Amino acid sequence: MNMQTSLSQEWYKFRHQPGPLLGLLVLLGLMLIMALSAPVTQSAVVMGFGTPQWLLMIIVIIGANFFIMEDQHTTIRTLLYRHTYRWSIYLAKLLILSLYTGVLVLLSLLFTGLLKIVFAPQLSWQDGQLFSHLLVGMAGTFLVAILLLTIILWLACLFPINTVVIGLGLILVLTGQGIASLTIDANPMLTAILKWQPLNMLNLMAQLPDSSYQKDTHLSNVQLLVGAIGYSGFFLAIGYWRFKHKRV
Amino acid sequence: MLKMTNIDIWIRHRQIINAVSFDVQPGAIVGLIGPNGAGKTTIMKTILGLIPFSGAVTIDNQSVTETNHAGLKSVGALIEHPALYPFLTGYQNLALYTQDEANLQAIVTQLEMTPYINRKAKGYSLGMKQKLGIALALLNHPQLVILDEPMNGLDIDATILVRQIIQQYAQQGTAFLVASHILSELEKVVTDVIIINNGQVRLNQPIATFNQVTAQRYRLQTTDMVQTQALLTDQQIPFEQDAGYLNIAQAALYMVQTLCFNQQIQFKALIPEQVSFEQRIVQLLHEKDGDEHAN
Numbered sequence: 001m002n003m004q005t006s007l008s009q010e011w012y013k014f015r016h017q018p019g020p021l022l023g024l025l026v027l028l029g030l031m032l033i034m035a036l037s038a039p040v041t042q043s044a045v046v047m048g049f050g051t052p053q054w055l056l057m058i059i060v061i062i063g064a065n066f067f068i069m070e071d072q073h074t075t076i077r078t079l080l081y082r083h084t085y086r087w088s089i090y091l092a093k094l095l096i097l098s099l100y101t102g103v104l105v106l107l108s109l110l111f112t113g114l115l116k117i118v119f120a121p122q123l124s125w126q127d128g129q130l131f132s133h134l135l136v137g138m139a140g141t142f143l144v145a146i147l148l149l150t151i152i153l154w155l156a157c158l159f160p161i162n163t164v165v166i167g168l169g170l171i172l173v174l175t176g177q178g179i180a181s182l183t184i185d186a187n188p189m190l191t192a193i194l195k196w197q198p199l200n201m202l203n204l205m206a207q208l209p210d211s212s213y214q215k216d217t218h219l220s221n222v223q224l225l226v227g228a229i230g231y232s233g234f235f236l237a238i239g240y241w242r243f244k245h246k247r248v
Numbered sequence: 249m250l251k252m253t254n255i256d257i258w259i260r261h262r263q264i265i266n267a268v269s270f271d272v273q274p275g276a277i278v279g280l281i282g283p284n285g286a287g288k289t290t291i292m293k294t295i296l297g298l299i300p301f302s303g304a305v306t307i308d309n310q311s312v313t314e315t316n317h318a319g320l321k322s323v324g325a326l327i328e329h330p331a332l333y334p335f336l337t338g339y340q341n342l343a344l345y346t347q348d349e350a351n352l353q354a355i356v357t358q359l360e361m362t363p364y365i366n367r368k369a370k371g372y373s374l375g376m377k378q379k380l381g382i383a384l385a386l387l388n389h390p391q392l393v394i395l396d397e398p399m400n401g402l403d404i405d406a407t408i409l410v411r412q413i414i415q416q417y418a419q420q421g422t423a424f425l426v427a428s429h430i431l432s433e434l435e436k437v438v439t440d441v442i443i444i445n446n447g448q449v450r451l452n453q454p455i456a457t458f459n460q461v462t463a464q465r466y467r468l469q470t471t472d473m474v475q476t477q478a479l480l481t482d483q484q485i486p487f488e489q490d491a492g493y494l495n496i497a498q499a500a501l502y503m504v505q506t507l508c509f510n511q512q513i514q515f516k517a518l519i520p521e522q523v524s525f526e527q528r529i530v531q532l533l534h535e536k537d538g539d540e541h542a543n
Contacts, residue, residue: 009344009345012340012343012344013333013336013344016333016335016336016340017335018335069333073331073332073333073334074328074329074331075331075332075333076331077293077296077298077325077327077331078325078331078345078384080296080297080298080317081296081297081298081317081320081323081325082317082320082345083317084316084317084318084320085315085316085317086315244315247298247299248293248298
């Protein structure tokens with residue numbers, strides 16, 4: 001079976017699950033709650049009403065479920081023997097999840113615009129480059145989400161248990177940036193090395209629209225971008241290596 | 249069709265499969281028989297390229313390895329449990345892998361799954377799931393079908409139906425490798441028998457040859473049972489009494505015949521003791537185990 005068949009099969013499974021639609025509704029619902037719970041400021045709009053945080057959590061849950069379901073339902077055997085090469089399965093799953101991430105980012109961008117129009121019509125898109133900062137922040141969120149997906153898929157190959165992978169993924173989302181800052185601050189002599197740790201790359205989505213984060217990350221935007229893309233490639237490679245040698 | 253040559257499998261420094269070789273010809277229905285842990289499922293997984301091995305597996309002269317499944321294009325399999333997505337309907341589970349819509353419909357009809365094929369698989373009974381698993385294995389006109397315990401959870405009607413379908417596909421040239429603990433069912437359908445134990449092939453022969461087993465014991469009735477018993481006792485020929493018959497070993501048969509003839513005693517009945525397929529398998533496994541322990 002070729003890549004096209006793998007993609008169409010993975011898409012078929014993905015769109016027939018209730019999780020992805022539910023994930024989208026939860027994301028939009030949480031953004032709405034954020035808009036309703038406090039006065040809408042420029043910063044709230046730039047951050048897409050909490051999009052980065054909610055989106056990453058949803059991606060962790062959907063991504064882990066989509067990958068581990070094959071082990072849970074023992075469909076992994078059929079999947080493996082019916083495909084000529086294992087890489088096509090792994091890549092197809094990652095591409096479908098990336099596409100879903102892209103759709104979530106796009107819809108949350110549109111919904112942010114709608115919420116701003118409804119709850120903060122006095123704010124102008126031009127004020128403090130509101131629109132461009134929002135766009136750049138969403139692009140950063142997308143890249144961080146892809147990095148997180150490669151980590152989740154790797155973890156799913158190591159521990160094919162939903163709760164473990166989702167738990168580890170949520171810990172990364174909730175504490176990753178904090179741990180990165182703490183380790184860098186606690187070891188000033190090692191800053192040159194520690195600033196390149198993968199957890200520090202999670203700051204990309206915050207730093208792109210707000211350069212003040214650079215004092216915490218010790219990396220420029222370009223360096224963070226290169227780091228995030230590089231680590232995505234690294235986790236994709238070690239995740240696939242583990243999947244290739246998976247015993248079923 | 250399928251050729252396995254000198255397959256060895258080691259898992260965690262333990263040899264699971266030891267020098268296994270056999271062929272499966274087109275149209276053959278090969279029964280893979282053995283106790284739990286004998287290595288049946290491992291052999292099936294090996295054919296599907298799911299575990300690393302040394303030796304060679306070829307299907308239609310195409311090599312199958314753990315990393316190259318090109319030779320498995322026309323292979324269908326049901327290993328251990330039906331592999332189904334519970335959030336998909338039965339039809340959608342099949343549609344996921346089908347290359348021929350008409351073939352899918354034909355299989356659904358053949359397996360009598362039409363009434364529930366559009367229901368989500370999570371609501372299926374064990375038997376329904378099993379049928380769907382078999383349907384998945386039969387999709388896309390496979391040349392080789394591997395079935396591990398296909399009769400699990402099936403009722404009598406479904407068991408007969410599946411047996412008929414297997415025979416029908418085999419007549420059209422599809423080869424089957426079937427593992428089952430329900431030996432009475434297996435006996436009705438197989439053309440060849442492979443017995444495996446402790447990861448080794450103990451016996452591999454056509455069912456016709458396998459069934460040509462000379463009876464080991466005979467039940468005898470004569471015109472004078474009292475005198476016959478006395479003769480056997482005098483000659484120290486072992487026998488048992490069983491519901492009006494004398495039960496004797498096949499090796500003693502000609503001697504008993506001569507003794508009776510000399511005493512003008514006629515045979516009224518001489519019945520070979522039938523050994524069932526099941527008994528024969530058990531006997532063979534025990535014999536081979538005995539040989540192994542003796543060595």
